[in-house]
Amino acid sequence: MYIAFRELFNNYIFLSAFAFALAFAIAVIAIPAVIRVAELKHLFDEPDDHRKTHVKKTPTLGGIAIFAGLIISFCLLKDFQNLIDVKYLVPALTIIFFAGVKDDILVLTPLKKLLAQFVCAFLIVFLGNIKINSFYGMFGLQEMPGWVAVVFTMLAIITIINCYNLIDGADGLAGSQGLVSALAFGVWFVQTEHWSLAFLSFALAGSLFGFLFFNWQPAKIFMGDTGAMVIGFVLSVLAIHFIELNKALTIAPQYWVHASTSVAIGVMAIPIFDMLRVFALRIMKRQKPFHPDRTHLHHLLIDLGFSHRKLSTVLFVWSLTVILVCSALRDYKSSTLLFILIGIVFIPSMILLKLRNNKVAKSQSKSRN
Template structure:
């Protein structure tokens, strides 16, 4: 009887995920034609946009439609508490992102929309972090602490995902990886509505990635990145409660508060890295710039495709390190330390690893690796050796100390 039920669940989930993929896959060409007819493109500039041609940025419409329609018709939509509040939150973010993609909104207005959406699912759907499961020695926390912590988590994840949406296929692919892992854990723990939630998002993103993976013919825009970050934050928050479920706790113990950090490590790490880097220079963290991890990889000579695949692999490697430690029952605080240490080891760290290697071994290992990819460093600029790129595309605008820091930030 139980096997039959699992089989039926699996078939239903598979059909709904296929529906989500098909909706997204079919919608993108329609959106692209409409964007071309109305000249709704994202034009390249010199600040942070790396594409060379005008490309539509309305892919978030397809992600929104595919997720909302597929999850709504699934047998488990009613199992999501306060589903109407979730729909309301998604509509607010959808129209806010759409307007920003078309006419550009101020950061304050976008933040207001994000806070409103977060409030709807926190107070309407009960999506809230009320237990740290031993992290920092904390277990259950009071409601008045849980609410601001949850607001902070939602806003951070939304904007972290927005920040990594800079090269073809990166944000969408990280979203797929995270949603599949979240969904698998929810399914194992018997939380089928949340598993369906995750897999519907993964299906929608896969349909979008068919057109967004390098060379991209469409971008998700703020419409897509805000929706993606919001939906990932909900999965992360709901995941934290899994240690209360015996099926999950028997395997991973009290690690449910840390594993989401590992799953979303790349966007979170990139955000912290950029904040630290700009604070050191006295620059605003809200200004656009080419100082994200994916920018550094492009300056090292990686193509969009190779940089994206490399960051997929790094993200999976980190999860592969932390996951077995959670299975072994490592203390949550030690596990958090493992996430932080692994992130520092795996992702670029503003030249800290390069400086350490140079001091210990007296050898500029990063420069050697970079030459292998056709890039040479000097104190003032980064320039190609192979002649396949224009020197201007690799030069830093500022010289002197800032340029040296920028060159140093291209770490392993």
């Protein structure tokens, strides 16, 4: 019996599932305690009349439970021999966590929050040597000079962190988007036997799945910037590893991906394209990119009559569909797949914006009459 149990824990596929289950259990156990502390200290996110979509004050700091499940599960199961740069990953993750906690409690200025993100990206890129070295054929581009690779990777990390921070505007939304992306990366890392990264992926997925039990409409707690930045940071690291490990894949070569850069974008397509679309619209109006408005996907769907539960479900299915399309078309050229992604994510988003604007215009016309 003991020998069979020991052999089970030498099975990496079992350990990947165990990473998910352990992180899930920790998050589920931790969240009620976090809610009690938030209520005692009056740490609530207050509703407003314009951009916020909740109607009652709700405890924040759910990201603490997400981080706890993720970091404990990963640190117990990680394989140091197969992930040399883990000594920089954990400190960087800890920095982004504490920056998020401080922002959720005291509110950081955007500049200080950006500085924390920059420090984390610096640790990963310069000390951990985790960077994207090539565009791998996207738009005909290949290898990047060293300094370009460093700058591009740091910008990519900071961008992805903010993508998930900005999409966290409805019950269950950021958590479900992070969940489907983490599972997608996790499956590939299992298939290609990159076990530490598989553990990291499934630990994040388990934490988010546990969190969603309390965040699905009606939400009992929000993840706050703590959770959103942790999700974005971990997924950015997983995406970089996916792109770079794919180029020299020797184990399970049948899982080699020709359009690796576009597939990585596709795994996180909804948050990425939503942010790029919103920023582009604001710049076209001569506004600052972070100028608050109601043009994010969740705002559009709410204004069209969707509940939080329904919109989070729709966007989850949309993300899953995009990931399945990327998997099916992984042997296409990166540029071709990127244009397909634009077609199935960006264009429908603009249609939703048009429908919402038409509905608002009709409502205003009726009120004037």
